[in-house]
């Protein structure tokens with residue numbers, strides 16, 4: 396924000412009062428011109444922005460995805476049929492039972508994802524809850540990661556995306572599309588645990604900083620976090636990343652992704668942030684139901700911490716919308732829960748949730764929504780009609796008044 400300082404004279408100034416009057420008048424005229432110029436500028440910026448609904452309060456969006464977290468756990472909590480050594484590779488059953496198993500599904504899900512159920516579901520809208528005959532589905536038919544993330548971020552399923560190979564996405568994501576809008580140029584960033592994201596988001600073409608996989612944070616020129624406290628934190632995270640065993644070569648631990656995003660938000664205050672967490676999927680593939688649940692629980696707490704951080708900052712407080720979802724479901728029995736894909740039944744069923752100042756709480760009943768609706772939802776919350784520009788994209792979710 397620009398402010399104009401009109402020089403003030405000390406009381407014992409040798410200048411005559413007439414001079415001071417002239418000076419004040421000059422300052423006043425200058426001030427009028429400046430404010431006229433500023434408001435014309437603001438009007439121009441507004442007409443360029445062409446908001447769908449000028450009454451929206453959302454100014455920022457945070458999109459968070461949790462890789463391969465099943466709707467079964469989101470809506471039902473820990474699945475007791477998987478809590479053993481055989482099906483779930485559980486190392487300490489009494490400890491896991493104590494942490495996550497409750498009398499009812501409702502209590503179990505609140506134990507597993509306390510922030511989601513106490514805050515997101517209470518204040519926002521949740522999609523995919525079978526109890527309410529609500530379905531959220533993947534439409535790409537592949538039910539694995541790259542096709543899912545591309546569907547989420549681009550707003551449509553691309554049949555040509557048939558692998559997780561590190562190939563630059565030919566499609567433009569809603570992140571890249573929004574980056575070209577006024578006020579978004581240096582205000583879009585992505586923090587991702589999986590190292591394929593620089594390709595999914597096409598970092599080279601889009602110019603969006605994508606910090607992903609085991610890539611260092613402190614030396615990432617795209618992030619350019621020079622503020623001393625943030626730089627020190629990033630260096631520490633990089634040191635830990637160098638020393639910790641890399642159980643998943645392509646996926647770093649989510650706490651690094653989350654802490655990086657936290658610092659970036661604090662210092663740079665981007666208006667559109669994408670945080671992509673990955674451990675849930677990898678622990679499931681590894682057949683470790685205990686660590687999968689632990690990861691779901693920690694992820695829920697990362698979401699809570701990010702949300703509380705945003706609400707503690709004037710740039711974000713009460714003008715930020717949170718969108719949460721996943722890239723695919725997983726199988727639904729003691730073997731298939733570990734996997735997903737075209738050949739495993741029911742992997743197209745997912746979950747999603749939206750919470751923000753323009754999204755009044757609602758229980759969704761008897762509705763089917765699709766993963767492809769997320770992209771237009773991100774844009775709509777920021778006042779843009781994505782579908783008008785990208786006809787292949789699905790309509791926004793019904794989360795705005």
Ligand SMILES: [Zn+2]
Nearest residue numbers: 462463540722
């Ligand atoms: Zn995945």
